[in-house]
Amino acid sequence: MHVQTMHIPDGFINGPVSLVAMVIAALGIVICLRGARKQLDERTAPMAGLVAVFIFAMQMLNFPVAAGTSGHLLGGALAAILVGPYAGALAVSVVILVQGLLFADGGLSAIGLNIINMGLVTAVVGWFVFRWTIRAIGVSKPKVFFAAFLAGLIAVPVSSLAFVLEYAIGGTGTIGWPTVMVAMTGVHILIGIGEGLITALTVAAVFLARPDLVYGVRDLLPKQVLVVEPAKGVA
Template sequence: MHVPDGFINAPVSAVAGVVAAGAVAVSLRGARKELGERTAPLAGLVAAFIFAVQMLNFPVAAGTSGHLLGGALAAILVGPYTGVLCIAVVLLMQGVLFADGGLTALGVNITDMGVVTVVVAYALFRGLTRVLPPTRRSATIASFVAALVSVPAAAVAFTLIYAVGGTTDVPLGNVFTAMVGVHVLIGIGEALITALTVGTVLAVRPDLVHGARGLSAPLKLRVDGELVDAPAAAAPAPVAARSTRAVWAAGLAAAVVLAGFVSFYASASPDGLEKVAADKGIDEKAQEHHTADSPLADYGVKDISNARISGGLAGVIGVGVTVAVGSGVFWAVRKRRTPDEHRTAEAV
């Protein structure tokens, strides 16, 4: 759903840029409370993993594909404020290096794919985890539903932005129906990827899933034929001191494999927005990307003719750059914490 230059007019793009900048500023402050000693290194990894999975377009209908947006996944794994920053880093890398998503439309994309998906998904996730049993299975189910809803929510947000600042005269009802319809299908793929990833991390390191902290049900003991809560001393030992190196290495390896090798088999069909734009005429005034001559434009390395090698190498470079930039951002954010924010982050 990367909006290119020319879909939305300059004034509305500028307003969206201000909204996105404000959201990033708020998130920079909020992330200081979310990023602890164990989670800060993982935030950059989450951004790189989302970059990698976004390269894996999957078919959703005849001639149409979809890809992960990632807002729900980022928010649940590392927190909503950090999640917005993760998506912003990914979109910036994609726009500058790979000519994916317009530079003048960067504010639109961050607002739509980052802010809207994170806010909708995390609010729904937290609401569901409050009414469902406090178990890891419930957290996985909640992540599925949150991710599923976040994608058509982003489609609705794009439609509203287009209604105000669209550069072509297309009936709004047609845009709304087409966008929401195809993105409900894409949402199913988003939900499956999100639930699988969250469930996997919950299985091996539940302490690293921001949205699932405190959800584990108390340990039960059978006393005189009845189940009662176990004393605090009988509860499992805390895992705060456990290293995240193994998780970080495994996650980075998975991202490299997905971007460097599996991406070759991704669907070549246009994604939901591209398909709707072509069918409905939204793309009539689309502009060439400002970095169309980038050595990595369109996820390939310039002057390498072998498509498999070119795309795979571009993917690996993208993962490396994203994890480096993301880790640098989150390290800097963590370093700027106040003593109170430091205690808050390390306590969660």
């Protein structure tokens, strides 16, 4: 039977820390709204919409990672690579809002925590891992696949560390945070492998169809209209 995917519920993290997280998440969203306004245009906006819908759907598909444990896509790395870090973080934040408000997935008081961990952190980490990697190794089909895999793989355990930090400051559990950290990181490295695969397959599919629609490689593609002479003159 299907059990709901579970984001942080009400009650894991105390009120004050949850409230501070909500303020930070709101600030983050404002920054992302401004950034996305700069980075999006009329051609890329529908892609951002699609990415949000796609991540919502994929988050429903929990995959097994170890005996009696499952994981699901977080999506921030995928979103950031395809539509840029600002619009990407916004896309995941909208997913978390709809999940919390419509499907009671994730506590309402924990919505700030969930937006920080799954929206902001994964988008930022995924973006930088992808960009650093692709700049170091160059752009080609297998290299884009590899860089996207790495971005998803790393974003998930870092996201779980954000939870550990929140737990260390305001966790209601009695078990110490170092124990929680070991357990969270371990299982989320496994989930990261699934995240990396879904991220890489999706980014590669878009890259094959329209490389210019992959925001993370757009500025690295060979220009279609080359104006060679003036460039030589300048050099």
